[in-house]
Amino acid sequence: MPVVCLNNISKSFGSQKVIDNLCLDIFKGEFLTLLGPSGCGKTTVLRLIAGLETCDSGTILINGRDQSRLPACDRDVNTVFQSYALFPHMNVFNNIAFGLKLKKIPARQIRDRVMETLALVKLEGMDNRPISRLSGGQQQRVAIARAIVNQPLILLLDEPLSALDYKLRKQMRLDLRHLHQKLGITFVFVTHDQEEALTLSDRVVVMHNGSIQQTGSPKEIYETPVNLFVANFVGESNIFDARVTSTMGPDIEIQIQGISKTVQNRRGFKKDQAVKVLLRPEDMTVERTKDQCPKGFLPGQVKEMIYKGTTVDLIIRLDNGQDIFVTEFFNEDDQDIFYDVNERVCVSWIKGWEVTLPYE
Numbered sequence: 001m002p003v004v005c006l007n008n009i010s011k012s013f014g015s016q017k018v019i020d021n022l023c024l025d026i027f028k029g030e031f032l033t034l035l036g037p038s039g040c041g042k043t044t045v046l047r048l049i050a051g052l053e054t055c056d057s058g059t060i061l062i063n064g065r066d067q068s069r070l071p072a073c074d075r076d077v078n079t080v081f082q083s084y085a086l087f088p089h090m091n092v093f094n095n096i097a098f099g100l101k102l103k104k105i106p107a108r109q110i111r112d113r114v115m116e117t118l119a120l121v122k123l124e125g126m127d128n129r130p131i132s133r134l135s136g137g138q139q140q141r142v143a144i145a146r147a148i149v150n151q152p153l154i155l156l157l158d159e160p161l162s163a164l165d166y167k168l169r170k171q172m173r174l175d176l177r178h179l180h181q182k183l184g185i186t187f188v189f190v191t192h193d194q195e196e197a198l199t200l201s202d203r204v205v206v207m208h209n210g211s212i213q214q215t216g217s218p219k220e221i222y223e224t225p226v227n228l229f230v231a232n233f234v235g236e237s238n239i240f241d242a243r244v245t246s247t248m249g250p251d252i253e254i255q256i257q258g259i260s261k262t263v264q265n266r267r268g269f270k271k272d273q274a275v276k277v278l279l280r281p282e283d284m285t286v287e288r289t290k291d292q293c294p295k296g297f298l299p300g301q302v303k304e305m306i307y308k309g310t311t312v313d314l315i316i317r318l319d320n321g322q323d324i325f326v327t328e329f330f331n332e333d334d335q336d337i338f339y340d341v342n343e344r345v346c347v348s349w350i351k352g353w354e355v356t357l358p359y360e
Contacts, residue, residue, distance in 0.1 A: 008023055008057065010057045019210045040207040088131050096145045100113060238279045238281065240276070252264075298347045300346075311329055
């Protein structure tokens with residue numbers, strides 16, 4: 001049984017529908033991320049689970065019980081907000097202990113649980129420090145500690161890393177992942193950052209305009225997007241217009257910019273059907289040429305080369321005027337990876353690396 005079950009929930013603010021008939025199961029102990037652009041409804045879903053908003057229709061089951069109208073204080077859920085919402089007049093210990101004191105937990109148990117939680121979030125020895133003397137990263141750890149000290153069934157995290165600098169965000173991602181593994185409770189994480197979602201999650205839910213576009217593992221979301229929105233939102237994609245010229249069992253032949261390519265037919269495409277072919281920059285292959293390109297290659301020229309240490313990124317303008325992005329991994333022994341601006345090249349990919357979608 002899912003620990004959270006959202007059944008056909010909808011939510012509007014005035015005349016604007018933010019969540020539209022959404023269904024989602026969240027399972028015990030998983031790290032699930034709601035991913036999408038600003039305004040897609042992901043934070044509203046989080047607030048509905050927390051009880052900070054009520055749905056207009058549908059039901060919210062937590063541990064098998066309908067809690068759609070239950071107030072936030074009666075749900076076995078804790079939330080870490082984007083702003084942290086710490087009490088500035090309290091020190092670290094009292095911020096973390098606040099919820100336990102409201103529950104009238106004995107003082108000795110409170111002290112033991114707070115000190116244990118401080119160790120979990122790597123803030124040992126800071127229990128008496130004022131909130132004003134903490135860095136942004138330390139304040140974020142206090143906010144997490146205040147939530148997990150109550151030992152909730154579900155921990156909700158609403159973009160908790162957005163106020164941190166890039167290096168600290170990367171460190172906190174690892175810390176959050178390790179914390180989840182130690183605690184074993186269900187984490188529901190909201191972000192618009194694709195790298196965060198792919199790094200942290202057991203499962204990713206991609207949202208757009210109040211509905212779910214795709215649910216799957218980070219690998220599934222990145223490598224097999226179900227539509228153009230997911231492909232464009234999660235990572236870089238090169239998108240080609242093509243048409244099916246023939247079907248051959250499990251494969252189809254497509255015509256793309258005047259060349260023929262054989263690709264896998266995972267969606268039952270028919271002859272003469274218009275399709276979109278999606279390729280990630282790291283899935284493209286590049287060959288130098290001074291003459292005509294080999295069969296199955298698209299001709300073009302290098303417009304820009306960006307050296308990034310571990311990779312070299314190329315912007316290649318194909319002869320039809322389309323710009324595509326190619327990533328090649330850098331090897332110090334392979335100097336052929338460096339290209340001159342305006343150098344003629346041929347571009348292709350290995351069969352099976354493409355994602356072919358219906359024309360939208």
